[in-house]
Amino acid sequence: MLEYPSISQYLCDNEGDNLWSADNQQERLVRIGWILGFVDGEGCFSVGFVRQAGRTNRQGYKTGYQVSHEFAVTQGARSVSCLHELCEFFGVGQVLVNRRNDNHTENLYRYVVRRRTDLLETVIPFFQQYPLRSSKRVDFSKFVQCVQLVALGRHLTREGLIEIAQIAETMNRRKSRTELIRILRDYTPDIRDIG
Amino acid sequence: MLEYPSISQYLCDNEGDNLWSADNQQERLVRIGWILGFVDGEGCFSVGFVRQAGRTNRQGYKTGYQVSHEFAVTQGARSVSCLHELCEFFGVGQVLVNRRNDNHTENLYRYVVRRRTDLLETVIPFFQQYPLRSSKRVDFSKFVQCVQLVALGRHLTREGLIEIAQIAETMNRRKSRTELIRILRDYTPDIRDIG
Numbered sequence: 001m002l003e004y005p006s007i008s009q010y011l012c013d014n015e016g017d018n019l020w021s022a023d024n025q026q027e028r029l030v031r032i033g034w035i036l037g038f039v040d041g042e043g044c045f046s047v048g049f050v051r052q053a054g055r056t057n058r059q060g061y062k063t064g065y066q067v068s069h070e071f072a073v074t075q076g077a078r079s080v081s082c083l084h085e086l087c088e089f090f091g092v093g094q095v096l097v098n099r100r101n102d103n104h105t106e107n108l109y110r111y112v113v114r115r116r117t118d119l120l121e122t123v124i125p126f127f128q129q130y131p132l133r134s135s136k137r138v139d140f141s142k143f144v145q146c147v148q149l150v151a152l153g154r155h156l157t158r159e160g161l162i163e164i165a166q167i168a169e170t171m172n173r174r175k176s177r178t179e180l181i182r183i184l185r186d187y188t189p190d191i192r193d194i195g
Numbered sequence: 196m197l198e199y200p201s202i203s204q205y206l207c208d209n210e211g212d213n214l215w216s217a218d219n220q221q222e223r224l225v226r227i228g229w230i231l232g233f234v235d236g237e238g239c240f241s242v243g244f245v246r247q248a249g250r251t252n253r254q255g256y257k258t259g260y261q262v263s264h265e266f267a268v269t270q271g272a273r274s275v276s277c278l279h280e281l282c283e284f285f286g287v288g289q290v291l292v293n294r295r296n297d298n299h300t301e302n303l304y305r306y307v308v309r310r311r312t313d314l315l316e317t318v319i320p321f322f323q324q325y326p327l328r329s330s331k332r333v334d335f336s337k338f339v340q341c342v343q344l345v346a347l348g349r350h351l352t353r354e355g356l357i358e359i360a361q362i363a364e365t366m367n368r369r370k371s372r373t374e375l376i377r378i379l380r381d382y383t384p385d386i387r388d389i390g
Contacts, residue, residue, distance in 0.1 A: 026224055029221055029224035029225050029228065030224050030225070030227055030228035030231070030325065031228060032225055032228060033224065033225035033226060033227060033228020033229040033230075033231070033232065034228040034229070034231050034232035034235070034328065035228075035232060036225070036228070036229050036232060037228060037229035037230060037231060037232025037233035037234070037235070037236065038232035038233070038235050038236050038328075038329075039232070039236075040229070040232070040233050040236065040274075040277065041232065041233050041234075041235065041236020041237040042236040042237075075329065076330070078329075078330035078333075079235075079328075079329035079330045079331075081328070082235065082328050082329050085328065130225065133229065133233075133274075133276070133277050133280065134233075134270065134273075134274035134277050135271065135273035135274045136274075138273075
């Protein structure tokens with residue numbers, strides 16, 4: 001069971017912030033609301049599976065798949081300051097650039113948190129204390145389930161990996177893990193469970 | 196010059212709201228922040244021009260063009276409650292449905308405020324008091340200029356319409372009013388100015 005930090009953690013961190021001139025409690029509450037609304041609009045909680053067939057002798061890769069978990073918010077270059085704002089607020093993660101070589105007029109930037117402890121100790125508790133309002137609330141809840149299963153080591157067994165993949169395939173829109181689940185369930189009989 | 200309502204207007208309206216359980220000042224401030232963040236992510240301030248060549252005898256159409264101004268936030272059906280939340284918060288505008296007949300899995304909904312008085316008296320003052328953080332702040336500022344020019348009746352003259360079109364063509368991304376400005380400036384010498 002996760003422990004949630006108190007509201008005061010979010011209200012008192014980042015004292016040096018000047019983008020928001022957060023010099024009083026009112027502005028801090030508006031800021032918390034802004035984070036929520038912006039993530040409701042632009043955020044994405046996702047779980048991915050990367051085939052690592054050649055590395056099954058390494059810890060964490062025994063099933064032949066690595067599970068990744070990511071909280072990300074994407075913006076064009078003109079609004080990159082919003083991503084730095086998120087990064088400063090949470091105090092974890094980083095802002096990465098996706099250089100655009102197509103005909104778009106600006107680079108895309110992503111605020112990304114991938115490290116499990118950062119997700120479990122900072123990002124997830126925040127959105128549990130301040131629930132999202134959009135349909136992303138449902139995706140977030142599934143994301144939490146997946147990250148918690150990984151934290152319990154369930155991704156190291158085929159059954160656990162299938163369980164995570166089954167949750168992940170219902171997250172976000174137009175994604176399907178059916179193929180992955182099929183492969184895990186039926187087509188890799190030599191996967192060595194280490195539950 | 197516009198008069199801005201005090202913060203208390205936003206803090207005290209919508210007493211009947213139960214979606215947010217806004218039973219105290221803290222939650223109201225978080226709610227204001229949420230509105231800001233959500234609009235930073237999903238909102239759009241736009242100015243449009245509709246050719247009304249056949250209606251030049253009617254007031255407001257003398258230049259042959261009608262100017263429209265719109266604040267809109269779009270969401271899929273699963274998050275339509277967020278749009279109702281905006282509608283309730285501002286107390287103006289409406290939630291409209293765009294039925295999807297293509298291969299998308301859900302209808303799109305739009306919270307839309309188009310009426311000039313609603314924009315001038317409610318929407319614009321809110322975002323002046325609580326500035327947006329993304330690049331939409333710049334678009335908002337241009338939007339305000341355009342709506343104020345329309346409120347002054349400048350859209351009823353060709354020069355005013357060109358001025359509005361020149362501001363509008365720099366708003367949002369990948370839009371150009373160059374063709375409209377060219378038409379207004381050079382190709383409709385019989386437009387009757389009524390400045």
